[in-house]
Amino acid sequence: xxxxxxxxxxxxxxxxxxxxxxxxxxxxxxxxxxxxxxxxxxxxxxxxxxxxxxxxxxxxxxxxxxxxxxxxxxxxxxxxxxxxxxxxxxxxxxxxxxxxxxxxxxxxxxxxxxxxxxxxxxxxxxxxxxxxxxxxxxxxxxxxxxxxxxxxxxxxxxxxxxxxxxxxxxxxxxxxxxxxxxxxxxxxxxxxxxxxxxxxxxxxxxxxxxxxxxxxxxxxxxxxxxxxxxxxxxxxxxxxxxxxxxxxxxxxxxxxxxxxxxxxxxxxxxxxxxxxxxxxxxxxxxxxxxxxxxxxxxxxxxxxxxxxxxxxxxxxxxxxxxxxxxxxxxxxxxxxxxxxxxxxxxxxxxxxxxxxxxxxxxxxxxxxxxxxxxxxxxxxxxxxxxxxxxxxxxxxxxxxxxxxxxxxxxxxxxxxxxxxxxxxxxxxxxxxxxxxxxxxxxxxx
Amino acid sequence: xxxxxxxxxxxxxxxxxxxxxxxxxxxxxxxxxxxxxxxxxxxxxxxxxxxxxxxxxxxxxxxxxxxxxxxxxxxxxxxxxxxxxxxxxxxxxxxxxxxxxxxxxxxxxxxxxxxxxxxxxxxxxxxxxxxxxxxxxxxxxxxxxxxxxxxxxxxxxxxxxxxxxxxxxxxxxxxxxxxxxxxxxxxxxxxxxxxxxxxxxxxxxxxxxxxxxxxxxxxxxxxxxxxxxxxxxxxxxxxxxxxxxxxxxxxxxxxxxxxxxxxxxxxxxxxxxxxxxxxxxxxxxxxxxxxxxxxxxxxxxxxxxxxxxxxxxxxxxxxxxxxxxxxxxxxxxxxxxxxxxxxxxxxxxxxxxxxxxx
Numbered sequence: 001x002x003x004x005x006x007x008x009x010x011x012x013x014x015x016x017x018x019x020x021x022x023x024x025x026x027x028x029x030x031x032x033x034x035x036x037x038x039x040x041x042x043x044x045x046x047x048x049x050x051x052x053x054x055x056x057x058x059x060x061x062x063x064x065x066x067x068x069x070x071x072x073x074x075x076x077x078x079x080x081x082x083x084x085x086x087x088x089x090x091x092x093x094x095x096x097x098x099x100x101x102x103x104x105x106x107x108x109x110x111x112x113x114x115x116x117x118x119x120x121x122x123x124x125x126x127x128x129x130x131x132x133x134x135x136x137x138x139x140x141x142x143x144x145x146x147x148x149x150x151x152x153x154x155x156x157x158x159x160x161x162x163x164x165x166x167x168x169x170x171x172x173x174x175x176x177x178x179x180x181x182x183x184x185x186x187x188x189x190x191x192x193x194x195x196x197x198x199x200x201x202x203x204x205x206x207x208x209x210x211x212x213x214x215x216x217x218x219x220x221x222x223x224x225x226x227x228x229x230x231x232x233x234x235x236x237x238x239x240x241x242x243x244x245x246x247x248x249x250x251x252x253x254x255x256x257x258x259x260x261x262x263x264x265x266x267x268x269x270x271x272x273x274x275x276x277x278x279x280x281x282x283x284x285x286x287x288x289x290x291x292x293x294x295x296x297x298x299x300x301x302x303x304x305x306x307x308x309x310x311x312x313x314x315x316x317x318x319x320x321x322x323x324x325x326x327x328x329x330x331x332x333x334x335x336x337x338x339x340x341x342x343x344x345x346x347x348x349x350x351x352x353x354x355x356x357x358x359x360x361x362x363x364x365x366x367x368x369x370x371x372x373x374x375x376x377x378x379x380x381x382x383x384x385x386x387x388x389x390x391x392x393x394x395x396x397x398x399x400x401x402x403x404x405x406x407x408x409x410x411x412x413x414x415x416x417x418x419x420x421x422x423x424x425x426x427x428x429x430x431x432x433x434x435x436x437x438x439x440x441x442x443x444x445x
Numbered sequence: 446x447x448x449x450x451x452x453x454x455x456x457x458x459x460x461x462x463x464x465x466x467x468x469x470x471x472x473x474x475x476x477x478x479x480x481x482x483x484x485x486x487x488x489x490x491x492x493x494x495x496x497x498x499x500x501x502x503x504x505x506x507x508x509x510x511x512x513x514x515x516x517x518x519x520x521x522x523x524x525x526x527x528x529x530x531x532x533x534x535x536x537x538x539x540x541x542x543x544x545x546x547x548x549x550x551x552x553x554x555x556x557x558x559x560x561x562x563x564x565x566x567x568x569x570x571x572x573x574x575x576x577x578x579x580x581x582x583x584x585x586x587x588x589x590x591x592x593x594x595x596x597x598x599x600x601x602x603x604x605x606x607x608x609x610x611x612x613x614x615x616x617x618x619x620x621x622x623x624x625x626x627x628x629x630x631x632x633x634x635x636x637x638x639x640x641x642x643x644x645x646x647x648x649x650x651x652x653x654x655x656x657x658x659x660x661x662x663x664x665x666x667x668x669x670x671x672x673x674x675x676x677x678x679x680x681x682x683x684x685x686x687x688x689x690x691x692x693x694x695x696x697x698x699x700x701x702x703x704x705x706x707x708x709x710x711x712x713x714x715x716x717x718x719x720x721x722x723x724x725x726x727x728x729x730x731x732x733x734x735x736x737x738x739x740x741x742x743x744x745x746x747x748x749x750x751x752x753x754x755x756x757x758x759x760x761x762x763x764x765x766x767x768x769x770x771x772x773x774x775x776x777x778x779x780x781x782x783x784x785x786x787x788x789x790x791x792x793x794x795x796x797x798x799x800x801x802x803x
Binding site for chain 1 (some may be wrong): 491495498500528543594601604605606607609611612621696698699700701703704722740743744758760762763764774
């Protein structure tokens with residue numbers, strides 16, 4: 001009886017709460033540019049995705065401390081996805097209309113990217129997926145609303161293979177070599193494979209594919225295969241708790257870390273700091289930025305955000321690899337909006353449609369980047385209607401037991417190889433969807 | 446006072462055997478269906494449709510399917526996610542490989558193939574029972590996860606293993622706005638819910654329940670266990686397969702095998718247990734509890750935090766959501782082990798006496 005009374009009261013309270021809730025969220029804020037943030041602060045990728053969310057939020061605070069985007073303040077609201085696609089879609093629906101409309105989404109999950117790719121053209125909201133999502137979305141003539149700025153999986157895959165070839169002394173030395181690819185058994189992991197297969201076919205090396213089921217905390221069987229087959233190199237396309245597990249298992253079977261290479265998502269401090277000195281020699285390819293604690297933008301964040309006790313995350317993580325990825329993501333989001341302001345209305349918030357134009361006509365020169373505090377962090381990025389990627393530069397860094405040090409010069413992905421692959425894949429997508437390429441009129445500079 | 450059947454005389458067996466013999470029930474259900482079809486499209490906004498109502502309607506349908514197997518026939522299954530996946534991927538294959546196939550036919554084909562797979566994985570139920578059967582159906586889950594991520598034919602050779610559909614239309618009606626999607630799914634759920642309700646009242650439903658209550662006794666009175674169990678698997682996985690196809694086509698639009706992982710199977714089983722085993726109505730309650738409550742908590746907690754002047758971090762909200770949700774499951778199961786549907790029927794009993802209880 002008592003239980004029943006309580007249950008009635010709880011139900012009534014819940015109903016009352018919903019009523020109040022729906023009226024209280026509409027806080028009127030004019031003249032803000034709203035940047036939604038889909039976070040992964042819990043779940044299997046939390047150690048890594050948390051840093052990204054912190055960097056994203058902190059950089060937006062820095063933009064406001066610098067005076068906003070021509071006076072327009074930025075606003076971030078977070079929504080937790082825990083790397084789950086259905087929750088990500090719910091977050092997108094929840095945030096897209098808030099605070100005058102979302103400017104751009106950065107879902108930080110390939111699964112969510114695939115789902116949102118189907119939704120954003122109807123809602124007219126652009127999506128930046130730096131280094132993840134659909135590689136073929138670099139073809140802006142078909143993917144009008146997707147922006148894999150500064151690179152995608154195929155760029156990372158190609159540059160990591162270039163680095164390995166350089167170590168061997170040229171592509172011709174790669175013939176007959178065996179490269180194992182340990183990948184997250186999901187679209188995230190599989191997206192890497194086409195470029196590996198293309199290169200393997202071209203240069204005559206052998207691929208050993210090792211799918212790792214998510215979340216990846218059990219990998220014994222996979223590494224036993226590595227021990228048996230002794231591949232010349234192992235490339236890891238892993239994310240979250242999968243990466244440190246892979247490195248620990250590699251140590252357990254005695255596979256040398258010097259022969260292991262991570263892609264863009266598999267080589268950051270949270271992956272290696274617990275393994276520490278034992279992981280020395282592990283390398284990963286970094287598109288544009290790496291760990292940049294010495295950069296101007298980090299110094300500014302520390303002095304203008306953290307010294308005022310407004311920082312989101314722990315101070316000692318500022319400038320680490322994934323923190324910087326959040327900073328770079330936020331910078332690209334803001335600069336696109338700034339570009340759009342110049343064309344449409346300076347000093348006023350831009351709509352998501354106008355922001356899309358900004359991302360498509362982004363032209364960040366080295367001088368612009370240096371002025372923003374990204375000197376030494378990034379190289380220029382310039383997009384066009386048909387190229388939504390903007391740059392294909394990468395470097396490789398190596399873990400020295402306590403921190404990352406650069407191990408290569410700037411590498412550029414072979415566009416002659418990647419562009420036809422992007423185009424073919426995008427054409428296939430368009431054919432399935434019965435879409436056609438954008439016309440010239442749809443592409444106004 | 447209002448909910449009484451006094452004075453409702455039945456003069457034919459047909460009248461006595463209809464789905465809702467009490468006039469008030471009949472009118473209430475009709476009013477509810479009319480409300481869902483006619484009023485909700487004007488009341489709800491885009492967010493409510495896309496994030497809450499469409500998932501709720503589709504998962505209710507799946508929960509009805511699971512309830513037929515688990516609640517009515519007593520065969521515990523952990524393979525529901527797999528049957529949803531079969532429905533989704535086979536509907537996709539029918540849709541993209543056969544030119545000009547109507548959407549409805551593709552969705553039903555998804556259900557048909559899920560039914561075949563369901564029957565195959567239902568065969569062990571003839572020999573093993575209870576928890577052992579749950580483990581046997583788990584095989585379906587692992588097999589389907591493996592098949593849809595490894596066999597390229599199922600994904601039409603998509604390099605990433607993710608597939609997508611768009612341009613859904615039905616007899617020239619483009620289903621693209623949230624309201625249209627909602628109505629489309631609601632039609633499926635309403636039709637299947639009524640069919641299921643009828644089925645479980647009939648001879649076959651009684652056979653399932655007899656098997657559930659005591660299979661040896663059921664066999665003694667002439668019920669064929671093989672026929673009863675496999676038909677429960679068939680009907681159940683057909684409905685789950687259609688729900689899976691709707692989930693993929695209408696709700697997600699683009700999906701990967703992870704959308705139908707083991708978590709989905711557990712989620713569906715919890716819906717049935719919390720909603721009420723052996724109750725069509727309970728399937729809706731369970732789906733509402735599992736789908737809506739976490740989202741509600743996720744949005745309510747920051748608001749509660751701001752009431753007491755505290756900013757709750759995103760991670761904290763998420764952790765609190767899990768804790769409260771888990772606590773509520775335990776609390777509901779202690780308060781009413783027979784599920785929310787039992788609370789509903791207790792409420793109806795009280796209504797008969799209200800406002801003059803003894």
